[in-house]
Amino acid sequence: MAEWAEITLAEAAKWHSGGTPKTSEASFWGGDIPWISAASLKGFYVDASDRCVTELGAANGTRLVPEETVLLVVRGMSLKTELRMGITRRTVAFGQDCKALIPAAGIHSRFLAYGIKAKADEVLTLVDEAGHGTGRLQTDRLAQLTLPIPQSLEEQADTVALLTALDDKITLNEHISRTSLNLAHAVFRDATDASGEVAELGSCVSLKYGKALREPDRRPGEVPVFGCTGQVGWHDSSLTSHRGAVVGRKGANAGWVSWSPRPCWVIDTAFYADIARPDLSAEVVFLLLETANLPSLVGDSAVPGLNRDAAHAQVVTVPRRDATRELSERVSPLMLRSTQAQYESRALADLRDTLLPQLMSGKLRVRDAKKIVEDAV
Secondary structure: OOOEEEEEHHHHEEEEEOOOOOOOOHHHEEEEEEEEOOOOOOOOEEOOOOOEEOHHHHOOOOEEEOOOOEEEEOEEHHHHOOOOEEEEOOOEEEOOOEEEEEEOOOOOHHHHHHHHHHOHHHHHOOOEEEEOOEEEOOHHHHOOOEEEEEOOHHHHHHHHHHHHHHHHHHHHHHHHHHHHHHHHHHHHHHHHHHHEEEEEHHHOEEEEEOOOOOHHHOOOOOEEEEEOOEEEEEEOOOOOOEEEEEEEOEOOOOOOEEEEEEEEEEOOOEEEEEEOOOOOOHHHHHHHHHHOOHHHHEOOOOOOEEOHHHHHHOEEEEEOHHHHHHHHHHHHHHHHHHHHHHHHHHHHHHHHHHHHHHHHHOOOOHHHHHHHHHHHO
16 A cells, blocks of 8 residues: 555554543532543543543543544443444543543544544454453554554545545434434324324334344345334345334334334334224324333343233324324425435445445545445435
8 A cells, every 4th residue: 555554553653541420529520521431422522421520520530632632442341242342522521441542743633533433343353351341442452453544644634534425424413313204203202292192002003023033034135124112124025014013022122113114024023003093194103102102010030021911002192083184294204304314324334334444444545435335315
């Protein structure tokens, strides 16, 4: 690779460790500075956390790092399956389960972040166990990881601009999806508040068991596959007919409700909703199931599960029969927009993840990647 160099992470950045302010000291917590931990570092762009520190807390037991700092988890259960990392979008504090990397001169911060992300699988091979099943990335091993870096900051910036544009489009689609779904819920609430009636859920839908997916059908395709944790993949079987709401019945997400606007396959860890009232559309049934609070019916056991009879007996507020047609006409376009945005976001994420290792290794040049993106979108 002309004008590219292999450097170690130790050479690429200045490393910092974090910490936790004393949790019993109220004056350290509840401020406006996000405190990032292994639990809260879940997205690539880091600017918020469920726990925040005050300026006093930031000065006692933790560390502040500026915008455009790379953060990665080096200790936690999540390391057994994924590398949690990201780039800060504001000044944050962080805990001892994370490391902060401030890029050296000549290295674009987001290029460094994308470079580490592209090597996530390799990083995970360095994880060992610290005890009680907790994954650990030892700093000395991680610091020796090598990254290919263009000597030109301009080339680094061009690569970052392309990947950031994809990420921004993905984020926009996710926002459109959430907003459209929230609007559909608002329309549903208004309709049921104004002209609703109380009924058992089973009078509107029948939850039916999904089926096992045969191994020959587990090939990439265009048919969404749903299980107890939501959409779990795609396959190419033609033996699909269900469209509408899917309810997880086993596992940590039991009672979780999802939606498919197209024929889908529901595997045997989930229910699908068969409509019992012909005046109800699939979209209205989904919104009804989401308001039924099904997770509250999940039993406390080693493998949580939703009881179908309890779900059918759940009392809900449903729209009157003379109001369902108008309600469907109002919510259906919103639901369609939400799911279209979700699928577009998924396709763009797949494209980004395909391009990422090639771009970050120099095997694919930015101008060629731009053409691929233009053809895709």
